[in-house]
Every structure is written in C-alpha cells, then in structure tokens.
Amino acid sequence: MKPESDITDVIIIGGSHSGLSGALTLYRARHTCLIFDAGTPRNGIADHVHMMPGWDGKDPNELREVCRNELQAMGLVQFVPLRVVSATKGPDGLFEVVDSEGGHWKGRKILLALGVLETFPDIEGFAENYGKSIYHCMFCFGYEKRGSSMAAVLAQGPISDATIAGIFAIDTKKFVKLVKIYTNGNPALATALSEKTLKGVEVDNRKLKKIYKVENDELGVEFDEGPRDTLAFMVHSPEMDVDRTLPDQLGCECVPKTGIKINPPFNSTTAPGVFAAGDCCSSLRSVLTGMSMGSCAGVGIAREIPPKDDE
Numbered sequence: 001m002k003p004e005s006d007i008t009d010v011i012i013i014g015g016s017h018s019g020l021s022g023a024l025t026l027y028r029a030r031h032t033c034l035i036f037d038a039g040t041p042r043n044g045i046a047d048h049v050h051m052m053p054g055w056d057g058k059d060p061n062e063l064r065e066v067c068r069n070e071l072q073a074m075g076l077v078q079f080v081p082l083r084v085v086s087a088t089k090g091p092d093g094l095f096e097v098v099d100s101e102g103g104h105w106k107g108r109k110i111l112l113a114l115g116v117l118e119t120f121p122d123i124e125g126f127a128e129n130y131g132k133s134i135y136h137c138m139f140c141f142g143y144e145k146r147g148s149s150m151a152a153v154l155a156q157g158p159i160s161d162a163t164i165a166g167i168f169a170i171d172t173k174k175f176v177k178l179v180k181i182y183t184n185g186n187p188a189l190a191t192a193l194s195e196k197t198l199k200g201v202e203v204d205n206r207k208l209k210k211i212y213k214v215e216n217d218e219l220g221v222e223f224d225e226g227p228r229d230t231l232a233f234m235v236h237s238p239e240m241d242v243d244r245t246l247p248d249q250l251g252c253e254c255v256p257k258t259g260i261k262i263n264p265p266f267n268s269t270t271a272p273g274v275f276a277a278g279d280c281c282s283s284l285r286s287v288l289t290g291m292s293m294g295s296c297a298g299v300g301i302a303r304e305i306p307p308k309d310d311e
Contacts, residue, residue: 014113018278025298266300
C-alpha cells in the first residue's frame, strides 16, 4: 500500500504492545491495518520485561519483533516506520493522516496507541541511569535486587505526597535492609514523612546534586552537603504526559493524569471513529494492561466496520 492509493480499515498510531495487540485482534476479523511506528517505545531502554506470562525476564524489543513478524505473515497489516504529524477527519467520514515525510494516508477508523512522554527530574545523571538502576516499579524490578543493603525513593513529582512516598518506600523495603526517602529539599514533605512510623525507612531532606554509576552496578548519590550515599538502586516515578497534538486535532477529550478519555471496555474516545489504548489513556501503565486495552479496542473497532461485499 502506498500513500493516497488505498483506504485501509484502521490506522494505528503507535507500534508498541497496545498497537500490536489491537492489530492482532483486527486482522482476526479480516480488517486491514496500517501501523505507524516511530520506534521510540517507553520501555525501549529496558533489556527485560517482568510480570508478563510466557515472557518474564525477556527482552521487550524481542517481544515486539515476534509480534510484528506474526502480523506481517498474515498479509493484512503494513508497518510504516514514520511519525504521524497530523490527523483529521474529512467530510466523507474518512480519516487522513500525514506522516513525517509528507505522505498522506486514509483510513476508516483510528486507534491511538501513542504512549506517554516522560519528564525526568533536573538532576545530573538521572536520565542516564533511568531504566537501568533507577526504577519506576518494584513489582517489575525489585525481585532481582532482593537482599540488597540500601535503596532510595526519590519523593518528587508524582510521588511528592507523603502517603504515596510511604507506599513506594514499603514496596522497596521488601528487597533491601534500609530505605531512604529523598525529599530533595522539600522540608514540608520531610516533616510529614517523619511523622509516619516506617520501620527500616529514613527521611533525607538534602538536595540531590548528582547521580552516577559506581562499582557492582550500584549508584552513587552526591548532595549539596554532607556525605555521599551508595545505593543498590533508586525508585522514582517520573511525570508522564500524553502528547496532545493528535488527540486535539481529532477532537478527543483528555483527563488530567490519565490521558485520552475513553469509554471502556472497548475504549472509544469522545471523537467518533477514534479509539485509544495503552499508556496514553490509562494510569495503569504496563505491558499486560496495554495489550489488554489494545485487544479490547480492536473488538470495538471491528464491530463498527461493516462486512465487505465479498464476505
């Protein structure tokens, strides 16, 4: 299929786990799909995925490759390795998207599987170590670190609330002897946390200056004052936002902290003919959740497309 030459049933914007799962469901209903994949999945920096039956501890990039090969073998799914820069709905009811090289493509429905954009704390060394020794989820990464001496929770951004930071600390404590909660120079939060009795948890209100790798895959942490810390790992959940360019162009409503507003279980949006799945429309961001949402969206989309004349 070439730009402007044919009309595909479904244009899927995002080629990671949720988009691939949606395409798998749609081809089972004999629908054609175009998957636009810019090749920047959120877990692309990880070398293994957990809590995934049948794929625990394996490479998520390899999982995507297996899924792509399955879909390409069916003959109903085409991949376009480009970013979509605009998406509109025409008076004929068809959607048109424009890719980053100026190609125009038309489809009957759209599935937004955009993922999210992560914004990291402005601390030297954070970005370089995120996903390697700085983890957003202990259920995904804690088990391999069991028995370690010390780790820290960076209570900033989404976890700058005493209750939430305490929950993260308790999750972390299952794998280490001592947990430090870094409030990064937030005295009010430090006071609120100090009033909680959390065994094996200490509160440190110093401002972080630098995070760096040391021996044995551990992290060194330098502060604005006082001695440095050496950690087995750090825990932090960064800010995650949806790029609203395409949702706004299509008329999709968005919900703060969640993303695109959807109507479960089939994940239609407030814009007719547009569906969403995965991180861009859920606060429960995981591979399994994304796959489930993609599959459900695929069912919803398929039921809105009538059979072809030869069916």
